[in-house]
Amino acid sequence: MTAGEIMKKKAVIFDMDGLMIDSERVTYDGYVKICSEYNYEMTLDFYKTLLGFRTNVINEKLKEHFGNGFPSEEIIRRVHIYIEQVFSEKGIPLKTGLLEILQYLKHKNYKLVVATSSHRTRVEKILKDAGISRYFEGYVCGDEVVNGKPDKEIFIKACEKVNVKPEEAYVLEDSEMGVLAAYNANISCICVPDMKYPTEKIKAKTYKVVDNLLEALDIIKEDEKRLEGLGYA
The missing domain is CATH 1.10.150 (DNA polymerase; domain 1)
Structure with missing residues (x-):
């Protein structure tokens, strides 16, 4: 683990399309x-x-x-x-494990924020209709940044929105552009590929690559246990 990855995490930043919503x-x-x-x-x-x-x-x-x-x-x-x-x-199709990971993270008092290339009006409607808007403290949307993914701007703003440092957050992403944006922001990225598996070059810029959000949750739980053992809890 890098220095950023070993630090206790306080926030989780979620992409939307392909990561939470099977769109x-x-x-x-x-x-x-x-x-x-x-x-x-x-x-x-x-x-x-x-x-x-x-x-x-x-x-x-x-x-x-x-x-x-x-x-x-x-x-x-x-x-x-x-x-x-x-x-x-x-109905809005949710990805496998989404409700489980949201419920766990909220229970553990992580700050949750959405950072997506979609426009705010679309984001608000979809997450409200999907019944999951209540889990998030805020959104940073594609029409609210100057530079879109793979630029780091959207994830830096997401960290600022919940008042955490980049090294105190995870990013959950499905796309290669999202992985690159997280890497450029120096945020540990757990990639959950959807329609396109990352190339080896992109994969090397992730923290982990998993098959679904339940496996992403397992990674977070493993990190929590590791940090407890190191006295970070």
Whole structure:
């Protein structure tokens, strides 16, 4: 463990899409459906390159990939409507272990904050509708930072929001861009991959890589026991 990782943690910073909410597959389905209506093909490989970025960057990447004639703003808008319709009809799908980790961390008095590339209006609605907004002390959203992930800004602001040092926090992330942002902020990142497993280069910048949030919780509990043994408790 590094010096930052061995320090007693006071906060846990959560990404949203793909980490707490099982939204990436719905989003991909939306892009496939709506792009096809304009005679474009959204492949899974290309979609994975969009993960973790803010809307403005996704817009640029779509135009770069498909050409300047691609109606990216309209398609992004329609994809968001598609996601809202699916969530409204089927409910908001939570990732395995989310409620367990939130309940445990809250019980142990960790400060919990969301740091996501999504816009605040979307974040507030989704987390409220999912019934989990009460667990968090605040949000830092993609429309509230100058530089999106992989820049460290969003995670530094998340630490400031709950008054902790970066080395006193964990970040839970699913995307490579999120992992890089946490690394750049000097925050221990537990990566829970969703649609794309991190490359070895990215994996080396994480604290741990696990399969689900229950395993992430196990890592946190193990760290607590280790720190107790070292007299940090």
